[in-house]
Amino acid sequence: MEIRVKCRCGNGGCSEWAIVELQGVVESQVSSIGTRIEGLEIGNLCRSSSSSQETYTFTIGYHELSGSKIALKKPLLVLKKHKNDDDDEEMKNPRVELEVIGIVRHRILFKNRPKALISRPQCKEKKSAS
Numbered sequence: 001m002e003i004r005v006k007c008r009c010g011n012g013g014c015s016e017w018a019i020v021e022l023q024g025v026v027e028s029q030v031s032s033i034g035t036r037i038e039g040l041e042i043g044n045l046c047r048s049s050s051s052s053q054e055t056y057t058f059t060i061g062y063h064e065l066s067g068s069k070i071a072l073k074k075p076l077l078v079l080k081k082h083k084n085d086d087d088d089e090e091m092k093n094p095r096v097e098l099e100v101i102g103i104v105r106h107r108i109l110f111k112n113r114p115k116a117l118i119s120r121p122q123c124k125e126k127k128s129a130s
Contacts, residue, residue: 005079007100014100017078018069019107020045026060045108056108062117067110078102 007014026042043060058065079098 004095004097005100006097009100015102017102017104019072019076019104020058021107021109021111022058022065023111056110058110059117060114063114064117065110065114066112067108070107070109072105072107076104078104 009015043058046057046059048055048057054069056067056069058067078101080101082097082099084095084097
């Protein structure tokens with residue numbers, strides 16, 4: 001079977017993705033969600049680059065996790081699968097194409113236990129000069 005890989009984002013133009021790695025399980029208190037997670041807001045992810053190393057805080061409910069950005073040894077591709085049904089009588093298999101929609105070069109690792117918060121903090125947004 002031939003699988004074609006397409007990249008429409010040009011030379012170095014693929015969108016950058018990151019992996020968020022957590023220890024443990026994130027459970028929803030809403031039972032109506034089921035297994036559907038599309039569009040589900042889990043928490044707030046904030047970056048602070050005040051120190052020499054980029055650190056991240058991830059707030060889920062009344063818990064705050066601290067993590068750091070780590071480069072992957074080998075980058076990963078994020079692919080989307082497309083099936084093209086050909087009317088070829090010799091081959092009854094549909095042709096599969098993979099489209100590159102992003103590349104993962106870093107992971108954000110949260111390896112420590114969460115800190116309990118008394119109240120929900122607001123993420124400080126940076127003001128950008130236009």
